[in-house]
Amino acid sequence: MTRDEIRRAVLAALAHVAPDADLAALDPRADLREALDLDSMDFLNFVLALHEALHVEIAEREYRAFSTVEDAIDALLAKLGAKTADHA
């Protein structure tokens, strides 16, 4: 998957959990919980939605690597073993 495809998956997972969020205005380096007013249950549901969409295992211990959109993309790229630079 390309970086853009993963970005779309991340944004779709966020839209699923917090349909009230203005994702167009979201700074990709902002802390998601803060910027989108997510609580712990929301955040868990966000990670579970990524797991469903991309079929990757994400352990609770790794959640901190998903705190911004960009971080989540990096973490997912690493997991998916995809090429990063070519498609960035």
Place this chain on the structure above:
Amino acid sequence: MRETRPRIGKPRAFAVAPNLADYAAARARFSWDEARRALAGLPGGGLNIAHEAVDRHAASALRDRVAIRWLGKHGAVVDYTYGRLAAESNRFANALGALGVGKGDRLFALLPRLPALHLAALGAWKRGAVFCPLFSAFGPEPIRARMALGGARALVTTLALYRKKVAPIRDALPALEHVLLVDADGAAPPGTRALGPLFAAASDAFTIPPTDREDLALLHFTSGTTGAPKGAMHVHDAVVAHHATGRLALDLHDGDVFWCTADPGWVTGTSYGIIAPLACGVTLILDEAEFEAERWMAILERERVNVWYTAPTAIRMLMRAGVEVARGRDLRALRFLSSVGEPLNPEAVAWGVEAFGLPFHDNWWQTETGGIMIANFAAEEIRPGSMGRPLPGIDAAIVRRTDGGVEPIDEPDVEGELALAPGWPSMFRGYFGDPTRTARCFAGGWYLTGDLACRDRDGYFWFVGRADDVIKSAGHLIGPFEVESALLEHPAVAEAGVIGKPDPLAMEVVKAFVALKPGFAPTEELRRELIAFSRQRLGPAVAPREIAFSPSLPRTRSGKIMRRLLRARELGLPEGDVSTLEGRDDAA
């Protein structure tokens, strides 16, 4: 389920002797008058929470002990000694005085976990004002409803929270005179003030005026089945119970480091995140960040936490991370683990032993009780899944309702409503401005908790469920009416019924059943729009996480939505007899 887990016994000797060594003896010996004598009292007579929590320690050998260690989201660490806390809460009291905020005035706080929250609470109590904490994850509507109900005169908040959640509802709060922003540098929006300059201009000397122990100190908002939220009134005398239960139920000892993970926007975070640890003179940890498994374990290790008070949802999230999350960490300082918020499942109690070498001690109380009422104790056997036994000074019973009132059920293992004999210091003194709903909580000389439970033959209490339709989710009590009202504001919604859907992590999550007005189709798009709509109004802690469309909703003959039937359908239970069950609020 009751006897499926082995009881967890305790050693004969402890490295640190528990404050409550023998349950029966402690109960026999205890009196609230004696518990009150363990405090100092104001020099001129009377009792003030802030004096017991801070000033008396600042005037003692504890002056230089760390009272609050604040851990910032991004790694900052700030310590407040008892001496500094006394001086800065004096400044806050003087700043409030400069604004004319005084005795009996309601000061609301809408703040993240920052020391400013503790300063605001202590400053308010010093002035004789009433501290009213709000959960910062509330949306504008729950904030408006609570501030209007409590007649807020002043609010302490941050610039971001003000812009997002208060500015849109400011016009609906004409009694709100002062908005203080803890993080605005001079450039505060119209109608607000930066706290900084006000604080800097205020003296750090203050003498607490005479305070009667029955003076109002706190308003904590909670939810019922019907109607608006309720503001439970607590008085300065509550500190007697906070101090006593901090020692007896949480086993706080001199020199302990204590971490209560609850947000001070809820009663646990105030009673045990502010008052009890300070009244006991220990060091409390205040973490700004949200739950994150590795971060939490690092805090336990680095801060050498001795006593940890957390919640079932957090424990179950840690269980998802696995025992590895605690392994390899030096957690030898940990001595006592405790949990509150909703019943802790036996697996989670036992998981504590596996991960930390220590079991979790569940305890039970609620907004109205102000402090811990029933607990598993450090020195006593734990029955996993049980809330434990009543504290010294607390008499609890299982009662059944009769035509004229209630009668206690003496036989063991019979389900009924959990009731408490009134009279302990942190008992609420009523719902603010609502004597009718206050009166409904008392019958036959008992305070009726609204929780269904039973008691085994050894006196351990076991939670069964709620007697009403209030939803328990991730340690928060959510009123279905508040959620239904928000949904009904959407133009597509004709009817809404809200229930707690069982959830393995949060105990329950909020689920809404919605009937649409003619001309609206039950599409996925509309479902998302309704979730977005309610999240914007209510915030994530209260808004439904699931919405299901239904052509119409079941109602009683008098027109009330039958939430219990919706719940039975959701669970696939027989619908037959649920229609006769009516909750406390509905019954009146």
